[in-house]
Amino acid sequence: MIGDFSLLERPYRFDFNPLRWPKVSIVGFVGITIYCIFTLISFSFFPRNFNPINNNLSELGDFYDNPNGAIFYNVGMVLTGIASIFFYIGLYEWFMKKKKSPTLVVGLAIGIINALAIIMAGIFSETQETYSQHVFWSILIFLSFFPILILVNKSILTFPDFNKIVAYYGFGVSLIDLSFLVFLVLTGVEANFPFIEWLSVFSYISWIGVLAYYILRFNVLDIKRF
Numbered sequence: 001m002i003g004d005f006s007l008l009e010r011p012y013r014f015d016f017n018p019l020r021w022p023k024v025s026i027v028g029f030v031g032i033t034i035y036c037i038f039t040l041i042s043f044s045f046f047p048r049n050f051n052p053i054n055n056n057l058s059e060l061g062d063f064y065d066n067p068n069g070a071i072f073y074n075v076g077m078v079l080t081g082i083a084s085i086f087f088y089i090g091l092y093e094w095f096m097k098k099k100k101s102p103t104l105v106v107g108l109a110i111g112i113i114n115a116l117a118i119i120m121a122g123i124f125s126e127t128q129e130t131y132s133q134h135v136f137w138s139i140l141i142f143l144s145f146f147p148i149l150i151l152v153n154k155s156i157l158t159f160p161d162f163n164k165i166v167a168y169y170g171f172g173v174s175l176i177d178l179s180f181l182v183f184l185v186l187t188g189v190e191a192n193f194p195f196i197e198w199l200s201v202f203s204y205i206s207w208i209g210v211l212a213y214y215i216l217r218f219n220v221l222d223i224k225r226f
Contacts (some may be wrong), residue, residue, distance in 0.1 A: 021216055024090030029210030031083030032205055038076025047067025049177075052057060052198040057136060061125040062127055077122025084115035087208070094215060107151030114144035135212075142180060145204055149174035166214050173203045 042060040043050055045068040050060070059065050060073035088111035095104055117140040124133035153170035156162055180200045183193050 007098065008066070022090070022094055024094045024160070025212040025216040027083055027087045027090055028208050028215075030213075031080050031087055032209050034078055034083060035080040035205065038072050042066060042073035042076070052195045054194060056126075056194045056197055057201060058121070058126040058134065061122070063127045065126075068070070070127070074122045075123050078119050081115045081117075081119030084118060085112060087212075088112055088115060088206065091211075092217075095159065096153070101158065103151050103154040104155035107148050108154065110147050110151070112142050114141060114148060117141045117144065139184070142177060142184075142200060145200065146174055146176040146181065146202060149204075149207070151178065162218060163214050166211050169206050169210055173207045176200050176203050221225040 041061065046060060046066050048065075055072075061070045061077065063070045066073070088108045091111075092105070092108045095101065105189075117137045120140060121134055121137040124130040124137060126134045134165070149170045153167035153174075156167040156170070157164060176196075177200045180193065180196045185198060
């Protein structure tokens, strides 16, 4: 039985032809790449020392703090948000073909909201003139991370033969995001906790990468029993 033979334990040969990869995996990898590349370009222009101890990521998009590099971070946010919309739609199509899950549908609907918030946080940067709008959309990003991680990973646990390590990792990431939200509630949005913000963002991105990889592995690796 398929359910008795763990995907993780099967021998496999990687298929290097991306034309045979599931669209959701491609979009997931593209979105991660876009965000990282545009963030690094913006970082290279930042005129002062920039690090996760003293600086929030959004400072890269402030036209006063980063006059030459802000445009790259903000454009990267918009493009990442667009890629995220297609990722959540692709995730819906891929999973629902194999197993109906109302919980997953709700989680992915919140994912679309999250993607739109990412776009809006890029349009309304941390620059003084649009700061309040940026704070609103940024908080919505982190608020939506948590239910996405809980609902999607809860659905993954019920998915036949899909590696459960993805879900357990996602639950761990949800605790990081929850910690950040608790800090915001206890200290206010003006309090500065850059390290937790960085950890929340990049752990979520890494979960997207892990999920995209295991969908790819589930779908198109040439799996054989010896």
